[in-house]
Amino acid sequence: MQSNLLKRPLSHAAGGSTITMLHDISWDTTEMAYTGLRVVDLKEGVEYEEHHRDRESCVVLLAGRADVKVSGVAYENLGRRNSPFDRVPTDSVYVPAGHPFRVRARTSLSIAIAYAPTTEGGYAPRLIRAEDNRVERRGKYQNQRLVHNILSDQDQHAHRLLVVEVFTEGGHWSSYPPHKHDRDALPDESFLEEIYYHEIDPPQGFVLQRVYTDQRDIDETFVVHHRDVVLVPRGYHPVGVPDGYASYYLNVMAGPVRIWKFYNDPAHEWILKRA
Template sequence: MSTLLRKPQQQNIRPGVTLLHEVNADHSPLHYVGFKMIDLEPGALYDEVLGRTECCIVAVTGTITVSDHEQTFAGVGTRTSVFEKKPTDSVYISNDRSFVVTAETIARVALCYSPSSVQRPTRLIPASENSVEHRGKYNNQRLVHNILPDSDQTVNSLLVVEVITESANWSSYPPHKHDVDMLPAESLLEETYYHEIDPVQGFVFQRVYTDDRSIDETMAVEHRNVVIVPAGYHPVGVPDGYTSYYLNVMAGPKRIWKFHNDPDHEWILQR
């Protein structure tokens, strides 16, 4: 059985609120990244008090209102499906604050966490602020929405990004890693992948492996699964006929994304 692949929980934690995933240091090998995925019915409320962690609230689908009890942002969210292939709105909440999420419609909400000790202002991250990139060529093409890239200096630890990979393409490829604190060459960042697939009966393949193969897992990942990447290379392959979406959360001791390609496969970049 995989130690890195997580299936949805479907746990009702509040009226109208279903917890799909919860990843934290208590039951995963991660120290810097936490992640929750919740589904909300219209009118449902989810509230939380943050300790020494910051949180990026991503309106994956649907529309929500987010309040930190000082500022309130209504109408957060831009889409009914991630496969509309357009960015969405998010809200950043700093450590030592609390927040309430209220569903205006049926909503799917990602809660992305990392350690933080310096309080920052709460802020809306509108879809219009997401930089959009087209990466790769040949069968290595994907669409990227940068929610919290490392160029954004308004947060302490979190890096958050969405990636859409079309049928019969590879993503996070050639295989790369970021598990050594050796700047400027490479940074240490843990990572989670939350996956969705269109159509929903599909699957993708994700491999997570280290140079010494102390980690070496290849997983058939289905709709709404989460893959944990504590270390190592982590490519994703999308079968013909299906489209892949994933939401990445990264964090580590330094907030910078510097990766190292697997030298066995880096040659493909020279084609």
């Protein structure tokens, strides 16, 4: 029986054969209260639009090129890569609640749309260029990964949303040592839900992701395939990548306070102290 935390692609043709909705995740259909995600594939020349008054959004161009218009403001010829595994940052667009947006595919296009609930104003639509991503390398030994910070808690351009891309090479672990952020206990730990959208290169591969709590009321390990999603309402959530394959995942995080403060599993934190 499939866990309710693991979501396989829908492969649902929402507009004939020109628009394919791979994932449609929200607080209305899952146990998540603060995070949502859609992943949509568009054929060249096709337009896709949304208008939400109850959420802020971030449109991430996973692969391909597009024009994006938000409340009449046009951002043209966006997109920097043919695949996430080009390993370069991409363009994204932040959309506040109450602003309609439209995406027109200039090429075959794959987009992810991250959501967090809010009806507040105060922020304007914003183009987040590839050059605006804060790029960093984390970890050492078999715990190394490349991170593209699209919407991080170091900028103040969103109410709740945090959006990050992570690349992990074969034979390495990511989101490791296992950490969590499921307690409202600032300054030591913040409460943030998290969604992982996974891609794998080559696509016939898989990664392993475990989600578990200290009490083990959640303790599940998933075989995650190309374009699957894993929900992390709470708990630790490490990812392991088999040799010969590369992992990409898009993280969507949100909670009551837009701060990322995590807590490492004490049983495994010792690895950070190795010379």
